[in-house]
Amino acid sequence: MSSPVTSPLIVAVPSKGRLQENATAFFARAGMTLNQSRGARDYRGTLSGVEGVEVAYLSASEIASQLAAGAVHLGVTGEDLVRESIPDADSKVLLVEGLGFGHANVVVAVPQAWIDVRTMRDLDDVATHFHASRGRRMRVATKYLNLTRGFFARHGIVDYRIVESLGATEGTPAAGTAELIVDITTTGSTLAANALKVVDDGVMLRSEANLVASLSADWNAGARAAARALLDRVTAAKRAATMREVKTRFAACDSVTVAEAVRRFRCTAPFGAPTSSGMVTLHCPPDTLHGLAVFLREKGAATVSVGALDYVFAAENPLFEKLEAKIG
Secondary structure (H helix, E strand, O other): OOOOOOOOEEEEEEOOHHHHHHHHHHHHHOOOEEEOOOOOOOOEEEEEOOOOEEEEEEOHHHHHHHHHHOOOOEEEEEHHHHHHHOOOHHHOEEEEEEOOOOOEEEEEEEEOOOOOOOOHHHHHHHHHHHHHHHOOOEEEEEOOHHHHHHHHHHOOOOOEEEEEOOOOHHHHHHHOOOOEEEEEEOOOHHHHHOOEEEEEEEEEEEEOEEEEEEOOOOOOHHHHHHHHHHHHHHHHHHHHHOOEEEEEEOOOOOHHHHHHHHHHHOOEOOOOOOOOOOEEEEEEOHHHHHHHHHHHHHOOOOOEEEEEOOOOOOOOOHHHHHHHHHHO
């Protein structure tokens, strides 16, 4: 009997810009290199270090739609695009891991001249008065139609209408085409430059780039195996980034000393109790390193060495376990 045919794990990454650079660096930190065999114009590639992976280079917004359709297995894209473009996103995709870049907030911003508008409740009052006095609803310029409708509904605001923004959203109040906006911001400087302010409770979403999994993709045996290997590397690099390796050897180093070090300094002893010669290896968070070194020297250590870790592989693969729990 022939074995079932398996297709590759398709990983979608941004095709250009800072997001592509950061995605490339993210995979590189986990020991995987993104390769485009025919250069930057090639929209297909490979991921060295993991077998059975095909890379698709797409725009960040297209990645979200392809994940929803099940056309790719994993993708790197912003949570804002996932939440905006995929209705009931949590039933269709899984946010596997935040990647630590692409941070931005989707916010409600109003003119600074609206000194009495500090909260969404204040905005509701203004919207009601605006409709009653002018006979038309307050206009909200945004590219985030679905996020805006959901957020305003949760705050009970109904007297408004959305003006879809196709250009620089922050300029629409000054241009007279909207009264307020919903937009994405990183520092808030562009909003301030356009005489806008963020409502105190008007942060809709604190977004960052995520590794996102499609729940409707074909998760055949080959795709699962490749995902397991990929996420194992990601987890190993993540563990290593949060720890330093501490080594020492002294005659008085015993299991009691190690147990106290683990308890007091949030360490782990990955290789168990000290050897008969008193050699021990600990993994320790950077903020407790000096305290641990002092403790070990007080116990009799003449030398304590500290080194960086590249990867820490363990039996557990929590990111894949999280994915497997959703795809069954």
